[in-house]
Amino acid sequence: MAGLSALLMLGCIGAMHLVAAAGLTDPVPVYWWTLACGAGITTVFVLIRSGASRRFADPSLTLFQIVYVIAGPARGIAPPILAVIMMFGVFGLTPRQMVGVALYGLVAFGAAGAVVQWWHPAWLSPDSQPPALSAAYLVMIAVVLASSTFLTTRVHSARARLRSQKRELAAAVEQIRELAIRDELTGLPNRRCMLEMMRLEHARAQRSRQPLLLAQLDLDHFKAVNDTHGHAAGDVALQSFAQTVHGCVRASDLLARWGGEEFLLLMANTHPADGTRLLERVRATVAATPVALPGGTQLSLTVSVGLAELAPGESTAALLQRADAALYGAKRLGRNRVLLAH
């Protein structure tokens, strides 16, 4: 952007020197003008390229560049390039700033024209523009300024809309990501998330030779809960169970809803004796924590648990199968118990 502005300004300087060389204007003010322009371009270029302008609220110095060109020494060439200059403002300034720049531009350009026409007619070459043409240029500038300001309003609201759509999109992506890995009913990680975690923890355990435990938890006689109290009550029971178990395990353990009334608990770096102790605590807490159903009924739940430790070289599918077999062993033995697979 700074480079483009500098190129534009260089083009204008070249044009003014051609005008002076053609004898249409006094070359001395053109030299001064060239000096002032050079100082302006260099200042802006150095500030932007060195990164020093990043400290300002308007790091691309758009406002400064526009104001400088309109009222500074470049005003003589403002009419033909004003539209281009204002385009920078359309994308960089707020509508308020653009209204300010437009009013400023009109006043500054009008004043510059008046000075030249009435107080310094000597600056004009004999065949330079008549006052009516200057007035026409002023009207043209007013049109350019007004349409740039209007465009800025449109661009500004389009950008605000884009920003808010971007925020909404990010929130939607986050929500989709959550839905993809979370069980909606209990808020626990879902089966897909658990499969991925099992894959990762399995690889880690194989590599580090640290113990890895997998427990399968299944609510006892849950069909009877649904049949007696209704499916909605069953949902409340599942949520309450998930909360109770989650409250018993460590932050490093991963509890997930595997499906229906089945849950999995993955415990890394845990020995079977410690895992069994923890699961006994879970079992006892579930049995001692009645679920308050809507309507005031207190529902007692129990859970059966099958626990398996990853054997060297064993796959996750085989580990899961052994935990499942242990769970069914626990069910067969009368439920409400923890059984460790051998």
Ligand SMILES: Nc1nc2c(ncn2[C@@H]2O[C@H](COP(=O)(O)OP(=O)(O)OP(=O)(O)O)[C@@H](O)[C@H]2O)c(=O)[nH]1
């Ligand atoms: N309310 C509710 N019930 C569910 C959900 N998912 C599965 N179930 C129910 O859970 C019950 C599971 O029943 P079964 O597999 O027969 O097992 P059980 O009655 O718990 O018996 P055991 O496991 O042998 O102790 C079924 O009635 C399913 O409809 C759910 O998201 N919400």
